[in-house]
Amino acid sequence: MPSVKTLLTLGRISNLPTVWMNVLSAAVLSVALTPTALDPCAVLWVLLAMSCFYAAGMTLNDVFDQHWDAQRQPYRPIPSGRISARGATIWGVGLLVVGFAFLALAPRAEGVLVGLALAGVIVLYDWLHKRHWSTVLLMALTRLGVYLVTAVALVGEVPAWVWLIGVLQMVHTLSVTVVARWENSRSTDLHFPLIPWMIAAMALVDGVFLALVVHPLWLFVGLGLMAATRLGQRYVKGD
Numbered sequence: 001m002p003s004v005k006t007l008l009t010l011g012r013i014s015n016l017p018t019v020w021m022n023v024l025s026a027a028v029l030s031v032a033l034t035p036t037a038l039d040p041c042a043v044l045w046v047l048l049a050m051s052c053f054y055a056a057g058m059t060l061n062d063v064f065d066q067h068w069d070a071q072r073q074p075y076r077p078i079p080s081g082r083i084s085a086r087g088a089t090i091w092g093v094g095l096l097v098v099g100f101a102f103l104a105l106a107p108r109a110e111g112v113l114v115g116l117a118l119a120g121v122i123v124l125y126d127w128l129h130k131r132h133w134s135t136v137l138l139m140a141l142t143r144l145g146v147y148l149v150t151a152v153a154l155v156g157e158v159p160a161w162v163w164l165i166g167v168l169q170m171v172h173t174l175s176v177t178v179v180a181r182w183e184n185s186r187s188t189d190l191h192f193p194l195i196p197w198m199i200a201a202m203a204l205v206d207g208v209f210l211a212l213v214v215h216p217l218w219l220f221v222g223l224g225l226m227a228a229t230r231l232g233q234r235y236v237k238g239d
Contacts (some may be wrong), residue, residue, distance in 0.1 A: 002083040002091075005236070010062055010077050011055030011090060011095070012239075014232030019146060021203040022169065023047045025210055026150035026205070029161040032214055036155065045105040046153050048148050049115065052099030057122040057142065059092035064126045082239045103153060111153025118145035133181070140174040143202075144167040165209050172198075172205055180239065195239045200229035 008014075012129075027043045030036075062078055064087055070079040077083045096119055103115045122145075125148065126139035147166035151158045158166075176198045207222010 002077070002087060006077045006082040007091065009237050010059040010083065010091065012058040012236070013055060013143055014236040015199055015229060016051050016054060016233070017081070017228040018199060020047055020049050021206045021222060021225045022143070022146045023050050023150050025165055025206040026147040026162050027154055028210060028214055028218075029165060030151045030155045030159055032159075032161060038154075039075045039107065040153055042105075042107050045102045046111070046150050049099045049102035049106070049153075050075055050149065052102065053115070053118065053122065053146075055094045056095035056099065056119075057126060059095065060123060061126045061129075063088050063092060065130060068130055103149070106153035108153050108156040111149055114145070114149045115151045118142065118149055121145060136174055136177040139177045140170040143173040144170040162214060163204065168209065169202060169205055172202060176202075193233075195234040196230065196233045199239065200226045200233070202226075203229060 018034050023043065024048055027038055027046070031038055061077055065076075066078045066085050070078040074080060078085055078088055100112060100115060101120075103112050121138055124140060125135055129135040129139065144166045147162050147169070148158055151162045178196065179198065180195050203225035204222045207219045207225070210218030210222070
């Protein structure tokens, strides 16, 4: 039976505050220019769904990478023997199923359809990302997908503001993936947690955008969730 720490490590749970900020941004921007009020419960269901999707994607990533990790990153949960590949697969698929269950509770059923597309991109990236460099685009699309699923699940469409922040975050995610591949190709360590900081900064990107478009207080929300991400990464590796 794997430990809770092992399951949290598999899902890179420390990075979840960035996903929460993405969901909050898409939710706020979806109603920013309309008289529609946000339903906190509806936002919560989508937030839980996207959290499950993220953790599932990270878990299945380790399943597909198990042989590569055995040679280069033997400390990972599967090659270190803390959980079997079969057990990790079951856990990852189970998280996706739970994520869809939460998504089904959102106001708009169309969100589940967009969620299916997002899940497909997540699995496709996990399967192919070690085979060709161009799959960095799939990784960036998964982050954009969080915004699209949130907006559609809550209001049935994707407003222009949501597209804009989603594309900005997609570009940031693309840069994180490219830098991570460059860092992995180096023979020497940078002695600075560059990738963890870049991941944590995803929350700040949303915070700055919302501060400019909606209200300055969102900057502090972004800073807080960035700090929460970095704090979590002290206990569970986020890269």
